[in-house]
């Protein structure tokens with residue numbers, strides 16, 4: 578029996594061996610990723626990656642819970658974190674607690690992640706004190722894109738730079754057990770990582786972080802496009818397209834199914 582990584586194990590990795598984290602949305606992929614990863618994040622990026630939405634704004638808590646259950650059936654080792662989607666936690670600590678407790682109770686996952694502006698310190702503290710581990714998420718916050726504009730890296734002005742540092746401190750002081758930093762300059766990531774007491778997990782945030790996370794389908798090359806900060810380790814899109822193209826041709830030419838794929842069963846009383 579494999580021992581599951583816990584929140585204290587993640588916290589203890591500050592400044593140590595880099596944390597290996599990936600997104601997971603479904604059972605078969607989670608099973609493949611689990612042995613390699615410290616953290617599997619059921620990210621609200623699933624709205625775009627799995628459901629074809631333009632942004633993460635339309636993702637619901639029910640969607641997160643459905644995918645979270647599938648991931649939990651496969652994950653034996655990694656800590657599983659569920660993203661709270663837009664509109665389910667920002668209004669008040671009480672709203673966040675209701676959403677987070679549902680996400681954990683209905684899936685069995687061990688933690689939630691929220692996109693944590695400076696205001697979110699109160700919410701993070703409220704949840705942590707009541708037994709819900711929270712991962713923060715600062716810098717480029719995709720759910721805030723309507724207000725903050727686009728998916729460009731953050732830290733282009735002194736005000737923005739200071740704001741990202743304030744977000745980091747707010748999450749750290751409120752008791753977040755780890756903080757995702759998305760889309761920031763290397764120097765800013767280094768400064769934050771040095772200043773906070775918990776591991777930072779970077780996505781487009783340089784090697785200065787205590788760990789790294791990517792959207793799994795980006796690193797596997799499922800799509801034509803990926804952001805600058807992604808390194809592709811496979812070309813899954815091409816692999817799938819090629820395989821399905823060959824199968825389709827075989828069906829059309831009646832080469833599939835062949836004898837090996839065909840049942841030849843005769844009633845044994847005939």
Ligand code: KIV
Nearest residue numbers: 600620621622757792
């Ligand atoms: O939703 C997501 O996938 C994320 C990460 C990539 C950090 O929040």
Ligand code: NA
Nearest residue numbers: 620621622660
């Ligand atoms: Na997310």
